[in-house]
Amino acid sequence: MRWAMGMLAGPTLWAVLFVVVYALHGIGCAWGWPSVSFGPTSLHIAAMMGAWVAGLVLHLVLLWQMPKGHDREGRLQRAGAWIGLVASGVTLLPIVVTSSCG
Amino acid sequence: MNDQTQSVNPPQRALTLHRELTAVWSDLPGWRGVLASVNHGTIGLRFMATACVFFAIGGVLSMLIRAQLATPRGAFLDTAVYNQIFTMHGSIMMFLFAIPMLEGLALWLLPKILGARDMAFPRLSALGYWCYLFGGTIILLSLLGGVAPDGGWFMYTPLSDKTHTPGINADVWLLGITFVEISAVAAAVEITVTILRCRSADMPLTRMPLMGWYMLGTSVMMLVGFPPLILGSILLELERAFDWPFFDVTRGGDPLLWQHLFWLFGHPEVYIIFLPAAGALSTIIPVLSRTTILGYGTIVAAVLGLVFLSFGLWVHHMFTVGIPHMALAFFSAASALVAVPTAVQVFAWIGTIWKGRPELKLPMLYVLGFFLTFVMGGLTGVMLAIVPFNWQAHDTAFVTAHLHYVLIGGFVFPMLAALTYWMPLICGRARVPRVGEAAFWLILIGFHGTFFIMHLTGLLGMPRRIDVYPDNPEWIIPNLVSSIFSMVMAMGFALFAFDIVMQVIFGAHSRRNPWRAPTLDWAMSLPAPAYNFASLPGPGLDHADAAVALARGTGWLPGxxxxxxxxxxxxxxxxxxxxxxxxxxNTMLPIATAAVIGSFFMLMLAGLYWLTPLALVAIVLTLWRWGAVMGADTDHAPILVAKGQSLPVHWQVRGTLAYGGAVATLVADSSLYACLLFGVGFLSVVAPAWPAPESGLSGLWSAMLIGVALVALTLGALFARRAEARRGSAIAQTQTRLGVVSGVIALVALVSIALLLDDPTRHARDALRGVLLGFAVVHMGIATLLAARSHADARDGRISAQRRGAVPVWRLWQDFALATTAISGLLVAAQEVL
Known part of the structure; x- marks a missing residue:
């Protein structure tokens, strides 16, 4: 059943990342992070961006670690890793395109 | 393929095996059979038949709605009754038709298509059915009594709080639906374990029929997705009954918490309903296209994507409540993305039809009806996922049209296909020609006539749930058209029911495997016998053509x-x-347990809270009885399952079905606890009336008591481990006894903390602490009962070097109770420090 765990790893990482970023978003809005500067951006965007980029790197590592075989178990594991990566990339993209607490 | 060469046992006389198995697996005769059956075939069919009855009732209610809206000043129903009717229509269709229907299909079909004789937990199947029937009956009776829920099927606060709904209408919904949810969670546990552990010999997960994958996805989603609603219902009922202010903004609550909890359930629910229907489509389409499914692995990956992504969409039901743009955009992106795995499946099905030779039999007509309807519903879903459009169309008839395209297209049409496809296996008879086709066309034309134009009605601005529209003449014609076609659709469903009855009574006897399907569900005589297979399938005997070989006992575990x-x-x-x-x-325990659980809900509904402890004691006593008839007090020699291969019986192994069921239950439990933590976090951060007032829980006493509870819980976990490790010796009994003692100490400490809690009606933080403590007490109580069960097992000789009794399950619960109590304690400590 290790292959099943491998298949679930990517989507699970997306779920964790989505929850973490959504929580950071809520906490940041409540605690006034958008008005706190952090380099070229605000603490709010920086915190979410940091989590997002770290998550994407983990996704890529996961994809790299997936077995290369052509059996069904291997293909399902790679599919799971891709699903997680694409989901994290698309669903959290708004971090860089919209205002945070408006 | 030569079946004989794949035999693992010598052939026997099929009739002898049939008689032997029928005597063991059949229901009892007469009324005792009705009440005591635990067979998956009987229970599954009951679920589906009862769901169809509720569908008919929900359908009649929808006809009343359409009659009222046919004219702008409809005097057919007054506003109060109309509110009850539309609330009951939605609630019945969601909770009493769709979910039980999919549960029934799963219970009835899964053992057959996976090659087993029954579900993993037959008594749980029966308990689930009785809970569903009793809960549904309570809800239905409230309609007859004029006190039905009337706050909409999603029961938003503050409309549903005690101030705005002072009667018992909302309580009926909260308690009745929670009662029915027990059935759903029971089914989810059962389906999960059955798919993972009760397949035919040497059928790997990656080769099981797609229906198994779809149902596995569904059941896992139910385990994770239903607890938020159960928690929400508990919180709202606590607010209504005892004034604990979870949703009251003046005391630290927030109505949005209810919306989050409801839609955390509500959106995955759409996919929970869709996935089994998609499983039926993936089974039926290749058979009726005379080919194999296109892209098995791709479809499994799509199911995986749907299962996860569907939990990231719930806020798209809340786009207009004032959530910041960025959060809206997260959920908008996820809502658009989820269309991809759905489309992958649709293209796989179209490709399968394309590469095969499709036969336009009746189930295929419903499949085509599904394509037409569901794809349109999916496209309007993508429109609604886009925030600006959603703001325009929110709460209009456009949304009503969209959800009916998705739910009727994505569930009802596939279920009608499934019913017509599997009816020969259910009743052993062939269909009476042509009636079904007429029913199909009436349903299809009636549906699109009703709901297609409703998109326009919505875009013209008509809100949902209004009973009159005297000042909007532009809505008259589209509403009248919808009402006329809805009657056509109703005639279609009536004709469908008539066709089914005709098939059962007058249909000619069907030949075996009438669709020439390859799957194991057709590797049996018609109608399906109570035991499914005289001998169980395995390699070489895992297809419909193996029916005769299996009936002659050449498979695994014959007779x-x-x-x-x-x-x-x-x-x-x-x-x-x-x-x-x-x-x-066969046993009466499930119906007795459902009855005592029902008595608890009825006492709550009647406001007789002081009597509920009696019902809780009755529940505990009944559940104790479940454990008392499990296991064995002697070892049994391994059973010869195939030539040269013997396997142990379940009470002599650790990884039993029951252990798997306990793990699945804890998955659901973890989801509920996580939602509770989310509630604490959400209110702390978002609700306006925070920070909370000074707490009286910061003293030494409370710290000491939580310390005592955690130490006792840790010792209990240690005793459970030692009881299992030393199960062959007399020490085990000492360990189980110590486990009970430590459990009681932990319980006393936890209950004592309740005396130190601040008044839970004062502020939402105090109320949430009350719930966290209640969670700890309930779980500690269950862990202590399991320790007591383990002690009884040790005392009665059910534990030996080979037999573990209830100890592994006790250990699991003890660890869970310890972990969650520790987290709750840390959370409260952090609140005090920060």
Missing amino acids: APRGWRETLVVNAGSGRPEHVAVLPD
């Missing part, structure tokens, strides 16, 4: 020579046979 209900339990991944499970016989 019932010991007079037990036996089925194979396999490795979850590889399908390698691991042991033989002896399943329970």
